[in-house]
Amino acid sequence: MKNRLKVLRAERNWSQAELAAHLDVSRQAVNAIETGKYDPSLPLAFRIGRLFDMQIEDIFDDETNGGRNG
């Protein structure tokens, strides 16, 4: 699943480690989500949304839905 996590992180000038600390996950998890190799669980997606003060669908792009948010 495509997402804007890397861009949102860069806008705040956070490293992967800092974002990982905010979300209580490893840098590896942040890296895997950013590169689209791992789709986060719904609770983690909500945590990400709350952290950036955004809706989940504004961060993650459901490609099976024709890239509605892309």
Next chain:
Amino acid sequence: MTRPMVAAMAELHDDMNHGDVDNGQRVKRVLKLSGLVFAIVFLFGIGTGITYASLEDGGFTLVRSAILGVVVLMTLFCVWLAVRILNAPTGEAPPTPKERLNRNLLIACGALGFVMSMLMMFTQDGPDLTNGLLSNDPLQPGIAIVLLVLMGVVLPILSFVWHRSAVDEQEVAAYKDGALWGLNVFMLGLPVWWIAWRGGFVPAPDMIFIYFATIFVMGAVWMWKKYR
């Protein structure tokens, strides 16, 4: 696109990647360290074999002493290289406390496995380097009790702490995928071997061999899912 814009984008790209996880470098590092650990274990085995043989023959000859000296020097060189790789800067940000706990617990489990395998290999009736860990020879009762405590008490406690405090959902998912593949190796591998044995094509199934094959496949898939 103008030159300043390209420069600005490149700078942004550098900022975005600063301190990020570099899986390619990580895999290279892990492969180098694994190779060195294998070399250290191999050299340790050669050194122990030479020592046993010399003691059985009544003492060290000049040639055997020289070979043992070279083996010890090579072992020390491998240890030095491994420490150097471990201490080399990676360009990544330092690990979070949870990642550090994760890494330390895995190192502890690996060290425990190493100690157990060495105990198993070198406390039989002489060093059984031909069968090694796959041997079914009897163990001394005292050593067996130590191994049972390590395997049946210490390892489950470390595993519980690891699952409880050191992993996140991405690693849990990777671990579950590995476990599923490992289970399939067991569920399909054992009956295939068993039927082939009953058909007279192969020797009887070896449970320890199947156990290690299961663990190997599980670990390989787990690492691949985590670091790909």
